[in-house]
Amino acid sequence: MNVLSRILKHKIVAIIRGADPADVLQIALALKQGGVDILEVTLNSSNALPVIGQLVKKFDDEMLIGAGTVLDSKTAKAVIELGAKFIVSPNVDVDTIHATKANGAVSIPGAFTATEIVNAYSNGGDIIKIFPASSAEYIKVLRGPLSHVPMMPTGGITLENISEFKKAGAAAFGIGTSLIDTKKKITEEYLKQVTENANKFVEAIS
Numbered sequence: 001m002n003v004l005s006r007i008l009k010h011k012i013v014a015i016i017r018g019a020d021p022a023d024v025l026q027i028a029l030a031l032k033q034g035g036v037d038i039l040e041v042t043l044n045s046s047n048a049l050p051v052i053g054q055l056v057k058k059f060d061d062e063m064l065i066g067a068g069t070v071l072d073s074k075t076a077k078a079v080i081e082l083g084a085k086f087i088v089s090p091n092v093d094v095d096t097i098h099a100t101k102a103n104g105a106v107s108i109p110g111a112f113t114a115t116e117i118v119n120a121y122s123n124g125g126d127i128i129k130i131f132p133a134s135s136a137e138y139i140k141v142l143r144g145p146l147s148h149v150p151m152m153p154t155g156g157i158t159l160e161n162i163s164e165f166k167k168a169g170a171a172a173f174g175i176g177t178s179l180i181d182t183k184k185k186i187t188e189e190y191l192k193q194v195t196e197n198a199n200k201f202v203e204a205i206s
Contacts, residue, residue: 003085003106004126006064007172008150010038012201013088015068015154015176017042021051023186028055030191031180032063034198040088040174042068043075049082056083066106073099080105088174090131092120100124108152114142121149127172129154136164143169159197162204175201 007013014036016027028039041052048067055065066086067079073095076087086106089096093109100107101124109120110129117128130139133153142151153165154174162173177183179201180194 003064007038007086007106007127010036011172011205012036012179012198013038013040013066013152013154013172013174014179014198015040015042015174016045016180017068017176017182018045019180019182020186021045021047023182024051025054025058026186026191027180027182027194028059028063030194031198032059034195035202036179036198037062038064038066040066040068040086043071043079044069049079052079052084053082066108070096070100072096076100076105077103088129090129092116092123092125094119094123097124110154114146117142117146117149117151121146126150127152129174131155131174133157133165136161136168136170139165139170140168159200159204162201166205173201173205 064085067084068088070076070087070089076096076099080103087100088108090110097107106126108127108129109125110131111117111120120128127150130153132155150171152172157173157175158178
């Protein structure tokens with residue numbers, strides 16, 4: 001199964017932003033044990049590039065490792081060379097989309113309006129990150145004229161509303177603090193909570 005198919009099948013992209021680099025492997029293991037095996041490390045996190053390299057080396061094909069908050073084509077190329085399989089941006093930067101595709105990775109640019117979404121998709125975006133995900137109703141409205149575009153709402157997805165977003169037609173979900181809150185102390189007990197939380201999200205969309 002290729003990378004895009006895996007994302008569309010498993011649907012949950014766990015976002016790790018601002019974690020202590022020493023904690024990331026443990027967090028990734030906890031997520032994996034809970035059934036979430038697609039992980040985005042944002043580049044505004046400490047030592048993000050080395051961390052991505054470590055995750056790729058540790059998990060190889062067991063987890064899909066990608067980079068988030070990628071703002072330019074040069075950075076996209078650099079993280080793909082480290083082994084990142086998908087590139088997520090908060091915005092539509094056509095050069096970044098093209099560089100991502102040219103280097104064999106899945107492109108997930110961020111957009112909000114219909115115009116931005118069409119621009120991102122027509123320039124090669126594989127999945128369009130709808131950011132911020134204001135409501136499931138907004139996804140439903142967008143899907144009216146744009147049902148051919150795979151959408152990944154991100155920002156504000158919780159256990160309480162993820163099923164509504166799925167019903168609205170979301171193809172995948174970017175989930176950050178409601179899945180893993182890196183501001184909390186990463187203890188053995190909290191890692192167990194992360195695993196349980198991941199399992200609940202998986203069950204919520206199954």
